[in-house]
Amino acid sequence: MSKPTWTNPVVRWIDYRLPVFTFANEQLIEYPTPKNLNYWWNFGSLAGIVLVIMIATGIFLAMHYTPHVSLAFASVERIMRDVNYGWLIRYIHMNGASFFFICVYIHLFRGLYYGSYKSPRELLWIIGVLIILTMMATAFMGYVLPWGQMSFWGATVITNLFSAIPVVGQSIVSWLWGGFSVDNPTLNRFFSLHYLLPFIIFALVFLHLWALHAHHSSNPVGIDMKGPQDSIPFHPYYTVKDAFGLGVLMLVLLGFVFFAPNFFGEPDNYIEANPLVTPTHIVPEWYLLPFYAILRAIPNKLLGVIAMFGSILILVLVPWLDTSRVRSARFRPVYRVFFWVFLLDCIVLGYVGANPPEGYFITVGQLATFWYFFHFVIVLPLVGWLERPRPLPDSISASVMAGKGKEAGHA
Amino acid sequence: MSDTAMTAPGGHDDDGTTRRDFLLFTTLTVGATGAALAVWPLIDTMNPAKDVLALSSTEVDLTPVQEGQAITVVWRGKPVFIRRRTQAEIAAARSVKVSDLPDPQPDTARVKQPAWLILVGVCTHLGCIPLGQKSGDTRGDYGGWFCPCHGSHYDTSGRIRRGPAPANLTVPPYEFLNDNSVRIG
Secondary structure (H helix, E strand, C coil): CCCCCCCCHHHHHHHHHCCHHHHHHHHHHCCEEECCCCHHHHHHHHHHHHHHHHHHHHHHHHCCCCCCCCCHHHHHHHHHHCCCCHHHHHHHHHHHHHHHHHHHHHHHHHHHHHCCCCCCCHHHHHHHHHHHHHHHHHHHHHHHCCCEHHHHHHHHHHHHHHHHCCCCHHHHHHHHHCCCCCCHHHHHHHHHHHHHHHHHHHHHHHHHHHHHHHHCCCCCCCCCCCCHHHEEEHHHHHHHHHHHHHHHHHHHHHHHHHHCCCCCCCHHHHCECCCCCCCCCCCCCHHHHHHHHHHHHCCCHHHHHHHHHHHHHHHHHHHHHCCCCCCCHHHCHHHHHHHHHHHHHHHHHHHHHHCCCCCHHHHHHHHHHHHHHHHHHHHHHHHHHHCCCCCCCCCHHHHHHCHHHHHCCCC | CHHHHHCCCCCECCCCCEHHHHHHHHHHHHHHHHHHHHHHHHHHCCCCCHHHHHCCCEEEECCCCCCCCEEEEEECCEEEEEEECCHHHHHHHHHCCHHHCCCCCCHHHCCCECCEEEEECCCCCCCCCCECCCCCCCCCCCEEEEECCCCEEEECCCCEEECCCCCCCCCCCEEEEECCEEEEC
């Protein structure tokens, strides 16, 4: 990569003092990217764009929203009915939250399938886990703001999780509430934090990209780039591919916004919060359901809370739990099976989380929870030791030039 | 276009442009149009909302206002001065030579009924509220209103006579519903 010489004198003047143009050229244009990335590699950039959409729509929603228990619900209804395009901005924000999680979950499972978390990308992965945690906190607090029934009771249930902490639990909960129940102080601080956290996510995304660019993208065959024959410049090849993916994502997202805007929502949240009446069936938003199922699977309150947070935090250890030296599941016939079983397990957990904890849902939830942790703690290390991976190609270039024959074994 | 279609991708056409150039420019144009269209709803949310526009008219009962008295009502968040002028005030407003005024306008063009002067009570200089509505207020040198911020004097027709304000006090749109009530806006 040669340092470009800028012909435009203004660009040259600026670049000599603040090399933004050189930086952009190195990191966004010439940036060498594996030439074999498939469409599963689109979801990182898509998640980033959805984050920007969420911040933009959120800033405009905040101009019309009132964080007060007696005004919040009505102010959201005013956004829906009176504010110009308020319905559009709110529906994009609501459905954008779901699509943010869709993109990030696909991105996460992409990483699990192709072993993207392995050395030297462990920190990149851990920062990603922190991003998901922050996203969950942000989404949860955002869901409280409209002050509907689900907002209120979701906030009550989730904040009460902390009461499971021995000795200081109850004090922590009333500290979180700023009172003796979820009330106006709670709503105020949730609004403040809901506005803050997206910028924390933005900073984490910056670190995520920094770590990514230190060692470049992994790729479907999971072997490193060995020279210029293995890479193509990011622009125009991946800018165009990402733009195409964005077009598809927008079609789906706006399809929901315009034709089924409340598909992901709960009708109960269009009833104003009532601290005296709990809805018969409380469910979190869909993206939290698997973790909610893990919480309910364990009959002990404290252990349930620990299991729920543990189910996310265990992802931090994945780079070390997976003992295989081969990155991509494409060459790991045994791990590949367990990957799909694990994905199915997460979907089962989500399904159980959406249903009342009765009858066989309890048993299924407990089995699925067991398997969730079994996968990480037992399956990942053991398969890494015992599995015999298929031979790796000599290089990215060789695997691409070999044509479709090499790909045949891949589902 | 048929010539372009015949050339290989990226191949040069007769005039030196390529099919790739065409695709690039159309893509960028569509992208830029889409981005502009997407930004408009965000900008438009900051315009007055429907409930704000719905508050844009105010009905006022004029029965309690005696001759020489004034009331202040709120219209669109701003004060509106309603003064029931005396014969002397009307005469004073109409005796001025219009061409001598900084913002020439005859009194007859500023009222619908000579006794009732209705004005937006916001100084046309920098938006302060002039004095002159309450009985103890100074009314300036011309018997109308006086703006304490920068010293603008308005006459009994609400016209600027002296001071930095560039224009007369604005007459809001209004109509008399009957002899005793008026709708502003």
